[in-house]
Amino acid sequence: MDAKKMYYAAVSEKVLKHFERRGIEGHYFDNSKLLLDFLKELIPENSVVSWGGSMTLKETGTMDLLKSGKYKTIDRETADTPEKLNQIFRDALSSDYYFMSSSAITMDGKLLNIDGTGNRVAAICCGPSYVIVVAGMNKIATDEAAAMDRIKNYAAPINVMRLSKNTPCASTGRCEHCVSPGSICSHTVITRRSAVIGRIKVLLVGEDLGF
Numbered sequence: 001m002d003a004k005k006m007y008y009a010a011v012s013e014k015v016l017k018h019f020e021r022r023g024i025e026g027h028y029f030d031n032s033k034l035l036l037d038f039l040k041e042l043i044p045e046n047s048v049v050s051w052g053g054s055m056t057l058k059e060t061g062t063m064d065l066l067k068s069g070k071y072k073t074i075d076r077e078t079a080d081t082p083e084k085l086n087q088i089f090r091d092a093l094s095s096d097y098y099f100m101s102s103s104a105i106t107m108d109g110k111l112l113n114i115d116g117t118g119n120r121v122a123a124i125c126c127g128p129s130y131v132i133v134v135a136g137m138n139k140i141a142t143d144e145a146a147a148m149d150r151i152k153n154y155a156a157p158i159n160v161m162r163l164s165k166n167t168p169c170a171s172t173g174r175c176e177h178c179v180s181p182g183s184i185c186s187h188t189v190i191t192r193r194s195a196v197i198g199r200i201k202v203l204l205v206g207e208d209l210g211f
């Protein structure tokens with residue numbers, strides 16, 4: 001095992017213990033293939049599934065699995081009007097399994113998410129029977145302050161560049177605390193426990209995934 005894998009495995013042990021005391025079910029996988037094997041066992045065929053926008057879900061192959069035909073999908077890409085997209089966001093809240101990543105995760109097991117539309121953070125708070133959070137170990141931050149710094153001064157600027165949004169951080173690479181129409185930072189949610197034990201399942205992968 002290379003040193004980075006050893007580091008990720010060691011850190012994950014600590015994070016998983018903190019998830020447990022917060023009512024969050026946590027698992028660690030050395031790689032995306034093992035993650036997919038787990039998901040194939042976890043999600044019953046014909047379950048209703050939906051998801052929030054995520055590079056991690058694409059990179060791990062989770063999106064391909066969700067669209068493989070085994071499940072009933074609530075897919076935002078089928079919406080061709082703003083009204084239909086809004087209806088899909090509403091319907092997604094009644095899904096059996098809602099998939100997303102997390103903007104950052106603290107060493108002591110808190111999930112930090114910043115969202116432009118709010119559909120992802122709505123789902124993690126309430127609605128879907130289960131929320132499956134898939135995250136690479138690069139999303140782990142020492143504490144809340146480090147997690148916020150990671151999101152605002154790294155992940156968010158890269159995402160607005162990827163999405164060709166016209167926000168200050170797209171030019172500077174740093175958060176300028178904008179409220180511009182293109183801002184992807186409308187809502188900040190810190191999930192510090194799951195009221196329903198095991199409703200939120202965090203699947204950590206020992207790889208660098210997403211931003």
Ligand code: SF4
Nearest residue numbers: 156169175176178185
């Ligand atoms: S608040 Fe605005 S400037 Fe700051 S990271 Fe979000 S989109 Fe960028």
